[in-house]
Amino acid sequence: ALNEDFKGAVNFLHTGERFLVVSHVNPDGDAIGSTCAVGRILEKLGKAFVLVNASKVPEKFKFLPGAQQIRSLEEAGDMEPFSRVVAVDVADAARMGEISPMLTGDAEVLNIDHHVTNDRFGAVNLVIDDAAATAEVLCHLADALGVEWDQPLAECLYTGLLTDTGGFRYSNTTHNVMELAARLLGQGVDAAEIADRAIETISRSQLALLRRALDTLAFSESGQVAWMWLTRQDFTEAEAAEDEMEGIVNYARNVAGVDVGILFRETPEGEVKVSLRSREVVDVGELAQSFGGGGHARAAGCTLTGTRKQVEEEILVRVTQRLQRGDG
Numbered sequence: 001a002l003n004e005d006f007k008g009a010v011n012f013l014h015t016g017e018r019f020l021v022v023s024h025v026n027p028d029g030d031a032i033g034s035t036c037a038v039g040r041i042l043e044k045l046g047k048a049f050v051l052v053n054a055s056k057v058p059e060k061f062k063f064l065p066g067a068q069q070i071r072s073l074e075e076a077g078d079m080e081p082f083s084r085v086v087a088v089d090v091a092d093a094a095r096m097g098e099i100s101p102m103l104t105g106d107a108e109v110l111n112i113d114h115h116v117t118n119d120r121f122g123a124v125n126l127v128i129d130d131a132a133a134t135a136e137v138l139c140h141l142a143d144a145l146g147v148e149w150d151q152p153l154a155e156c157l158y159t160g161l162l163t164d165t166g167g168f169r170y171s172n173t174t175h176n177v178m179e180l181a182a183r184l185l186g187q188g189v190d191a192a193e194i195a196d197r198a199i200e201t202i203s204r205s206q207l208a209l210l211r212r213a214l215d216t217l218a219f220s221e222s223g224q225v226a227w228m229w230l231t232r233q234d235f236t237e238a239e240a241a242e243d244e245m246e247g248i249v250n251y252a253r254n255v256a257g258v259d260v261g262i263l264f265r266e267t268p269e270g271e272v273k274v275s276l277r278s279r280e281v282v283d284v285g286e287l288a289q290s291f292g293g294g295g296h297a298r299a300a301g302c303t304l305t306g307t308r309k310q311v312e313e314e315i316l317v318r319v320t321q322r323l324q325r326g327d328g
C-alpha cells in the first residue's frame with residue numbers, strides 16, 4: 001500500500017506542469033524545509049512552481065535555499081490560478097490558510113505529510129504517520145522520482161529532520177532518521193551551522209518573551225502538569241513576532257516530574273492558541289483533536305475561544321482526566 005502511495009505521488013508530479021507548493025500557517029523548520037525541498041525537486045523535474053505560505057517565513061529559516069522565493073498568499077493571488085497543489089506538513093486543509101482564490105475550480109491536491117491526525121484531504125495522499133518529519137517522506141519521494149539529493153535539497157531535508165525531532169532528541173529519532181541524516185550529511189550539509197541557525201540562535205525579543213512566559217509558570221498539585229501564558233501585552237512589550245513563541249512550551253514540559261507542558265497564547269484574533277507537549281503518558285494529539293486541533297502524541301495544538309480562566313480550566317480538566325486514567 002505504501003508503494004502505491006509513492007506511485008500516486010510520482011504520477012501526480014509527472015503528469016502536471018505547474019504547481020502551487022504550500023505548507024501550514026505559523027511554519028516550523030519541517031514546513032519551510034519541505035516547501036523548499038519540493039520546489040527544488042520540481043525544478044529538477046523541469047516543472048514550473050510557486051512556493052507560498054500564509055504566514056511570514058520565520059527569520060531563522062530564511063537561510064534555506066529557496067526560502068526567499070516563498071510568497072505571501074496575497075502575492076500569489078494575482079497569478080494565473082493553479083490546478084495542482086502540493087501540500088506539505090499539512091494535517092488538514094484549513095491549516096494552509098485561505099488558498100482557494102489561487103486555485104482553479106477543479107484543482108487537485110497532493111497531500112504529503114506525517115501527522116497521525118491527517119484527514120487525507122488530498123486527491124492523492126502520501127501520508128506516513130510513523131515518519132519523523134515530512135522531510136523524511138520527501139527523502140523517499142526524491143528517491144522514488146530518481147531525483148539526486150544535491151546540497152541545497154539536502155540542507156532543506158536535513159533541517160526538517162533536525163527541527164521535527166527536536167535536534168534528534170525526541171522519541172521520533174529512529175534508526176531510519178539517523179541513516180537518512182547521515183546520507184544528507186554526505187551531500188555536504190554543515191550540521192553545526194544548521195543546528196546553530198535553526199535551533200541555537202535566539203533573538204533578543206524571543207528571550208524577552210521567554211522571560212515573560214516563565215514569570216507565569218504554574219504547576220498542578222501533582223506536579224505532572226505545568227503551564228504558562230503569553231498575552232498580547234507580552235508580545236507588544238517584548239517587541240516579539242508571533243512565531244517567536246516557538247520552543248517556549250518546552251520549558252514547561254522539561255521540568256522534572258512534568259508529563260504535560262502547556263503554553264496558552266492570546267492570538268491577534270482574540271482567541272487562545274494552546275500548545276501541548278508531553279513526555280510519555282498523555283496523548284496530546286488526541287486531546288488537541290478533541291478540541292478541533294491536531295498534531296502528534298507528544299506535540300500538538302488547538303485553538304479555543306473564551307476567557308483566560310475558561311480556556312485554562314477546560315484544558316486542565318481534560319489533561320488531568322487523561323493523566324488519572326493513565327492511558328493517554
Ligand code: 5GP
Binds near residue numbers: 117
Ligand atoms: P505547536 O504547538 O508547535 O503550534 O504545534 C505542535 C504540533 O501540533 C505541530 O505538529 C503542529 O502541526 C500541530 N498543530 C498545532 N496546532 C494545530 C491545529 O490547530 N490543528 C492541527 N491539525 N494541528 C496543529
Ligand code: MN
Binds near residue numbers: 024027030031089
Ligand atoms: Mn510542522
Ligand code: MN
Binds near residue numbers: 031089114133164
Ligand atoms: Mn512536520
